[in-house]
Amino acid sequence: MSTFSTPQASSRETTEGTIYSVTGGDWDQVAAEIGSAKEERVVVNMGPQHPSTHGVLRLMLELEGETITELRCGIGYLHTGIEKNTEFRTWTQGVTFVTRMDYLSPLFNETAYCLGVEKLLGITNDVPERATVIRVMMMEFNRISSHMVALGTGALELGAITPMFFAFREREKVLDVFEKVSGLRMNMAYIRPGGVAQDLPEGTVSHVRELVKDLRKNFKDNADLLIGNSIWIKRTKDVGYLDLAGCITLGVTGPVLRATGMPWDLRKTQPYCGYENYDFDVITADTCDVYGRFLIRMQELEQSLRIIEQCCDKLDQLDGAPVMVADKKIAWPAQLALGGDGLGNSLDHIRQIMGTSMESLIHHFKIVTEGFRVPAGQVYTPVESPRGELGAHLVSDGGTRPYRVHFRTPSFSNLQSTSAMCEGSLIADVVAAVASIDPVMGDVDR
Amino acid sequence: MSEQKGMFGASGTGDTSGYGGLERSAYSPTSASRPYGSYFDDVADELEKAFPEFSDAIEKVVVDRGELTLHIKRNRLFDVAKTLRDTETLRFEVCLGVSGVHYPEDKDRELHAVYELLSMTHNRRIRLEVSAPESDPHIPTLVEVWAGTNWHEREAYDMFGIIFDGHPALTRILMPDDWPGHPQRKDYPLGGIPVEYIGATVPAPDNRRTYR
Numbered sequence: 001m002s003t004f005s006t007p008q009a010s011s012r013e014t015t016e017g018t019i020y021s022v023t024g025g026d027w028d029q030v031a032a033e034i035g036s037a038k039e040e041r042v043v044v045n046m047g048p049q050h051p052s053t054h055g056v057l058r059l060m061l062e063l064e065g066e067t068i069t070e071l072r073c074g075i076g077y078l079h080t081g082i083e084k085n086t087e088f089r090t091w092t093q094g095v096t097f098v099t100r101m102d103y104l105s106p107l108f109n110e111t112a113y114c115l116g117v118e119k120l121l122g123i124t125n126d127v128p129e130r131a132t133v134i135r136v137m138m139m140e141f142n143r144i145s146s147h148m149v150a151l152g153t154g155a156l157e158l159g160a161i162t163p164m165f166f167a168f169r170e171r172e173k174v175l176d177v178f179e180k181v182s183g184l185r186m187n188m189a190y191i192r193p194g195g196v197a198q199d200l201p202e203g204t205v206s207h208v209r210e211l212v213k214d215l216r217k218n219f220k221d222n223a224d225l226l227i228g229n230s231i232w233i234k235r236t237k238d239v240g241y242l243d244l245a246g247c248i249t250l251g252v253t254g255p256v257l258r259a260t261g262m263p264w265d266l267r268k269t270q271p272y273c274g275y276e277n278y279d280f281d282v283i284t285a286d287t288c289d290v291y292g293r294f295l296i297r298m299q300e301l302e303q304s305l306r307i308i309e310q311c312c313d314k315l316d317q318l319d320g321a322p323v324m325v326a327d328k329k330i331a332w333p334a335q336l337a338l339g340g341d342g343l344g345n346s347l348d349h350i351r352q353i354m355g356t357s358m359e360s361l362i363h364h365f366k367i368v369t370e371g372f373r374v375p376a377g378q379v380y381t382p383v384e385s386p387r388g389e390l391g392a393h394l395v396s397d398g399g400t401r402p403y404r405v406h407f408r409t410p411s412f413s414n415l416q417s418t419s420a421m422c423e424g425s426l427i428a429d430v431v432a433a434v435a436s437i438d439p440v441m442g443d444v445d446r
Numbered sequence: 447m448s449e450q451k452g453m454f455g456a457s458g459t460g461d462t463s464g465y466g467g468l469e470r471s472a473y474s475p476t477s478a479s480r481p482y483g484s485y486f487d488d489v490a491d492e493l494e495k496a497f498p499e500f501s502d503a504i505e506k507v508v509v510d511r512g513e514l515t516l517h518i519k520r521n522r523l524f525d526v527a528k529t530l531r532d533t534e535t536l537r538f539e540v541c542l543g544v545s546g547v548h549y550p551e552d553k554d555r556e557l558h559a560v561y562e563l564l565s566m567t568h569n570r571r572i573r574l575e576v577s578a579p580e581s582d583p584h585i586p587t588l589v590e591v592w593a594g595t596n597w598h599e600r601e602a603y604d605m606f607g608i609i610f611d612g613h614p615a616l617t618r619i620l621m622p623d624d625w626p627g628h629p630q631r632k633d634y635p636l637g638g639i640p641v642e643y644i645g646a647t648v649p650a651p652d653n654r655r656t657y658r
Contacts, residue, residue: 076620083605084630088651119511248539248566251594262566269569370657376473377510380562380573382542393545393560397473400657406545408562413543416597445620 048077055441066426071419078445086405090371096189102443107142108385110191116381116392117193120374130321131195137311140304145174146386147297154435158235166221195324198336205312212305236290240421240433243288251413254388259285259292266384278307290436330372333364371400411443478509486514496533515573520585527591538563541592546606548631556580587613605630
């Protein structure tokens with residue numbers, strides 16, 4: 001038994017073999033000890049606190065030399081009981097919870113949930129068109145900001161630092177739009193059952209038009225850095241291979257599925273939110289590997305910009321149209337207003353409920369504290385999130401609170417494929433494979 | 447889902463709202479009759495053709511809000527699932543997951559497992575629903591049919607205590623291994639502590655007076 005540099009670093013004998021605790025800076029000792037052991041097989045625990053596992057993901061790797069013979073994921077470190085919590089709040093309050101699941105694409109969580117509530121209420125066709133167009137615009141911006149994190153952190157984990165700076169530089173501009181529109185940069189709870197929380201502030205559409213031009217120009221920076229870069233290709237080409245059959249049986253969707261050449265995108269195949277009225281392409285690749293998945297994400301940015309441009313045209317035509325259902329028994333009563341310090345209630349509304357109309361005050365109080373009743377039944381509403389199919393399974397018992405909220409999250413299903421992608425490959429490729437799945441642990445664990 | 451009276455959750459005379467007479471009967475989805483509409487008739491016909499014991503396996507067909515739900519007896523689940531996947535005219539090749547639901551009032555059918563199926567070939571969706579009593583919470587696993595249900599079944603086991611017979615490694619997935627109980631059952635408390643804020647105390651969410 002050799003001496004270790006810190007008291008935390010040590011080794012002990014168990015029935016499973018020798019267990020080494022590694023604290024960093026003591027690799028030489030560990031390597032020397034393992035080198036003298038008879039067995040070739042080493043079990044390494046990676047994470048849950050590890051800079052390249054994309055959040056609190058724990059990987060248990062069984063290695064023969066540098067080759068992985070078995071990989072298992074340990075998840076649950078970010079389980080926050082969102083599904084259970086929603087059962088104790090009104091349907092509207094549920095938005096505030098579900099937006100926190102996939103924190104890189106909160107607007108998709110909100111949309112899937114609200115589409116479900118609207119389907120249960122039977123008001124899908126009553127949602128005003130302007131609200132739907134705003135939802136689409138915000139979702140596509142969210143797709144851009146989410147793909148930017150995937151690209152930036154994915155490249156960073158493989159040792160390329162510059163793409164990260166470029167990606168976050170552009171993402172910042174997108175988050176500025178979110179802040180301008182909803183008051184918040186993430187977890188906005190902006191999309192509500194029946195529409196959106198408030199109309200776009202003045203000047204948004206012209207700002208967005210300018211931004212689209214700017215983003216289109218700047219996206220080239222990252223594309224130029226990565227596509228055709230020989231180091232990038234060596235780290236990603238033929239790595240993390242998963243073909244169509246593997247994707248189908250594991251229920252993998254999103255860019256990972258489209259990298260097998262399958263043009264499956266719910267926006268095209270089963271349109272929601274009026275996606276059938278937009279002109280865009282479904283991007284595919286036929287490489288089944290990490291390279292193809294990142295290539296798809298890069299090219300989807302341009303498709304999102306195309307959709308946003310079309311949204312701007314529609315929003316110009318729909319200027320002044322309502323953004324919430326007309327039914328006052330469902331619509332949130334207060335129109336929020338953006339004050340100098342962020343969000344605030346509309347002063348007109350305050351004047352009405354406090355100064356002129358007792359009935360308005362009662363109505364406001366009732367719908368805010370009690371909420372609305374949703375007819376009993378169950379629905380499943382899927383949307384195409386940046387990571388794949390995000391579906392909300394909602395059950396109502398006819399009350400003012402959900403009976404059961406379950407989210408079928410793409411990160412959860414896609415993460416299952418890590419073993420299939422990595423077993424038999426080298427340990428360095430695990431990082432590339434996990435990055436290409438782009439799991440968000442908040443989405444996995446809920 | 448239980449029969450409910452009043453709006454405030456109080457039993458007896460605790461209701462001060464003036465709406466004490468409000469009653470809502472327990473919800474139970476009604477069985478649909480032919481024609482189901484949309485592609486649902488097609489799916490039912492093809493399944494009947496491909497699966498001779500159809501009438502024995504299916505408890506109920508529910509068509510609600512444009513979605514088809516097949517309630518299936520648990521001992522037939524595996525065969526029905528395999529038929530749905532393998533028959534060329536059905537070809538539900540993707541199972542999107544398992545969602546558990548706990549209905550404590552639904553005697554001897556307390557625990558439900560809900561499977562969302564997707565056919566990319568025919569661009570269709572259906573839902574399977576299976577139930578098991580709390581006293582015998584066993585449902586056959588579908589990992590052999592759709593490998594992707596592995597983690598989803600582990601989650602349903604973790605959260606609801608549904609035991610999926612034949613699952614290769616049915617262990618907890620989100621909660622710690624030594625966690626007692628199944629958190630998303632209705633009789634499992636939400637937890638939480640009262641919070642004091644500017645002199646007033648706000649009770650934990652599951653202890654607040656609520657409107658139902």
